[in-house]
Amino acid sequence: MDNKVAIVGFRMAAAPDIEITRERLAFNLTRGLFDDLGIERDDVGTTIICSNDFLDGRTISNVFLDPHVGAYMKDESKVEMDGLNALAYAAMRILSGQYETALVASLGLTGSQASPYLHIEYTMDASYDRPMKLLNELAAAALQAKSYLAEHGYSEGLLDEVAAKDLANAAGNPNQARRMPGITAEQVAASAMYYEPLRELHCYPPTDGGCMMLLASEKKAGELCDKPVWILGMGRSTDNYYLGDRDLATSLSASQAAAKACEAAGIKDPAGEIDFAEISSLFAHQEPLFAEAMGLMESGKAPDAYRAGDTAINGRLPINPSGGPLGGHPISSTGLIRAAETVLQLRGEAGENQVTKADVALVHGQDGLCAQQSVVFVLGT
Amino acid sequence: MGATEEAYFTPVVPMDFTYNYRVGHYLQRYLDGFKEKKVLGAKCPECGQVVVPPRKYCGSCNKVREEFVELSQEGTLENFTVGHVTLVKGKLNEVESPYLVGMIKLDGADNLLLARVEGLPVGEAKTGMRLRAVWKDQAEGDYSDLDHFEPV
Numbered sequence: 001m002d003n004k005v006a007i008v009g010f011r012m013a014a015a016p017d018i019e020i021t022r023e024r025l026a027f028n029l030t031r032g033l034f035d036d037l038g039i040e041r042d043d044v045g046t047t048i049i050c051s052n053d054f055l056d057g058r059t060i061s062n063v064f065l066d067p068h069v070g071a072y073m074k075d076e077s078k079v080e081m082d083g084l085n086a087l088a089y090a091a092m093r094i095l096s097g098q099y100e101t102a103l104v105a106s107l108g109l110t111g112s113q114a115s116p117y118l119h120i121e122y123t124m125d126a127s128y129d130r131p132m133k134l135l136n137e138l139a140a141a142a143l144q145a146k147s148y149l150a151e152h153g154y155s156e157g158l159l160d161e162v163a164a165k166d167l168a169n170a171a172g173n174p175n176q177a178r179r180m181p182g183i184t185a186e187q188v189a190a191s192a193m194y195y196e197p198l199r200e201l202h203c204y205p206p207t208d209g210g211c212m213m214l215l216a217s218e219k220k221a222g223e224l225c226d227k228p229v230w231i232l233g234m235g236r237s238t239d240n241y242y243l244g245d246r247d248l249a250t251s252l253s254a255s256q257a258a259a260k261a262c263e264a265a266g267i268k269d270p271a272g273e274i275d276f277a278e279i280s281s282l283f284a285h286q287e288p289l290f291a292e293a294m295g296l297m298e299s300g301k302a303p304d305a306y307r308a309g310d311t312a313i314n315g316r317l318p319i320n321p322s323g324g325p326l327g328g329h330p331i332s333s334t335g336l337i338r339a340a341e342t343v344l345q346l347r348g349e350a351g352e353n354q355v356t357k358a359d360v361a362l363v364h365g366q367d368g369l370c371a372q373q374s375v376v377f378v379l380g381t
Numbered sequence: 382m383g384a385t386e387e388a389y390f391t392p393v394v395p396m397d398f399t400y401n402y403r404v405g406h407y408l409q410r411y412l413d414g415f416k417e418k419k420v421l422g423a424k425c426p427e428c429g430q431v432v433v434p435p436r437k438y439c440g441s442c443n444k445v446r447e448e449f450v451e452l453s454q455e456g457t458l459e460n461f462t463v464g465h466v467t468l469v470k471g472k473l474n475e476v477e478s479p480y481l482v483g484m485i486k487l488d489g490a491d492n493l494l495l496a497r498v499e500g501l502p503v504g505e506a507k508t509g510m511r512l513r514a515v516w517k518d519q520a521e522g523d524y525s526d527l528d529h530f531e532p533v
Contacts, residue, residue, distance in 0.1 A: 057392065117468050117473075143482070146460055
């Protein structure tokens with residue numbers, strides 16, 4: 001990308017139940033971010049809110065958050081998909097030249113407020129899938145998992161290994177909602193079966209949370225922070241809605257979004273040039289599936305990569321050192337939290353989860369049934 | 382309850398609104414075909430792919446699928462999952478006996494049809510199995526007419 005946009009700061013939170021009102025959560029995160037940066041609401045040029053009307057139970061749910069994120073009498077707009085879509089929207093507003101700063105504010109309360117599964121249940125085709133009553137988020141994910149494992153001849157044990165790795169990483173991350181210190185692959189394999197091959201601990205937990213992030217133009221970034229993280233590339237892609245029309249063994253949306261983001265960032269060999277990745281794998285199988293689709297892992301070699309520890313925090317190409325969405329999935333915020341965790345790593349501030357080499361990273365977000373849509377960012381120092 | 386615990390206001394969002402979605406004549410013809418126990422697909426003039434159920438617009442080509450094609454009632458189980466739970470209005474419920482949800486490639490189709498698979502123990506389902514459609518005795522032009530698939 002010719003013009004540069006930086007992430008200059010963020011605040012995030014996640015818990016099984018955040019135990020405060022959504023308005024206070026939005027205010028606390030935004031006020032905290034402003035205090036971190038020493039700014040006031042007048043220093044924010046434009047605001048993009050990411051929330052889900054259906055899960056909020058209110059249409060145009062952003063209007064209820066405007067006071068708390070300081071957006072009254074401003075150019076505020078809303079995205080209803082993953083937070084990374086909002087990040088792309090905000091970055092484009094800065095790239096337009098009209099604004100020097102943009103606030104991205106995302107909230108999702110599916111731990112205490114409403115079931116996370118409602119979101120997908122009511123995005124399904126009302127004239128076909130809903131009357132058929134065969135599909136739901138978990139059944140669809142299971143079909144994707146089955147297809148992916150069968151394509152490569154992988155055993156179901158891969159899912160236990162992936163989940164155990166992510167949950168162990170999540171246990172060391174104070175920003176995660178599901179924290180299970182000492183979790184083992186055997187414990188994952190003993191959790192309740194939902195839809196074969198997916199068990200409870202292969203699936204994301206219901207989560208409350210949010211993430212606020214401030215973007216700035218190159219000119220402004222230096223004034224606001226010492227360690228700006230740059231958006232080097234971004235890409236999005238939308239696959240077919242109908243599962244039966246897709247190749248579920250891979251993800252076209254992820255591969256195409258990653259190809260666009262890497263091209264913009266001048267990256268030709270993702271596996272060789274990307275230092276680590278934060279991937280929105282809502283289910284265990286999605287982490288290697290997306291990693292293979294995005295060129296971070298050799299296709300057909302996922303079990304070898306996990307067994308060798310390549311994806312671990314101290315591995316060759318760490319994936320989800322934060323623990324990923326198996327540690328928390330506040331719908332609307334999940335992708336943005338992946339970006340925030342990436343910024344922590346790139347700044348060398350990820351504590352016990354810090355990876356050794358952190359100069360260039362890939363961030364993935366998704367929305368829809370089995371990641372019908374993917375958004376990918378390449379971020380760097 | 383901790384000291385910080387606050388009361389919930391618990392509105393029931395009234396999602397019992399009625400929406401009138403026009404089904405369009407492609408799905409209508411699909412369901413009319415059910416009355417005669419026929420399975421129809423639609424073919425794209427550009428990529429030649431046949432999809433079932435028939436949908437008018439090809440997303441890959443942005444063209445109108447003009448041709449209806451009657452498909453075989455037999456096909457191959459390409460993918461499946463065994464459900465140990467159901468999800469209703471976002472709530473997980475356990476089921477008494479696990480059930481099969483299959484993705485079936487009907488002979489003559491290029492995509493996969495989602496359907497219940499019955500007539501065998503769930504543990505014996507295997508991809509590559511040949512299956513055939515089982516209809517309700519009295520087909521009424523409803524999705525439920527094509528009740529399930531069973532091994533040939």
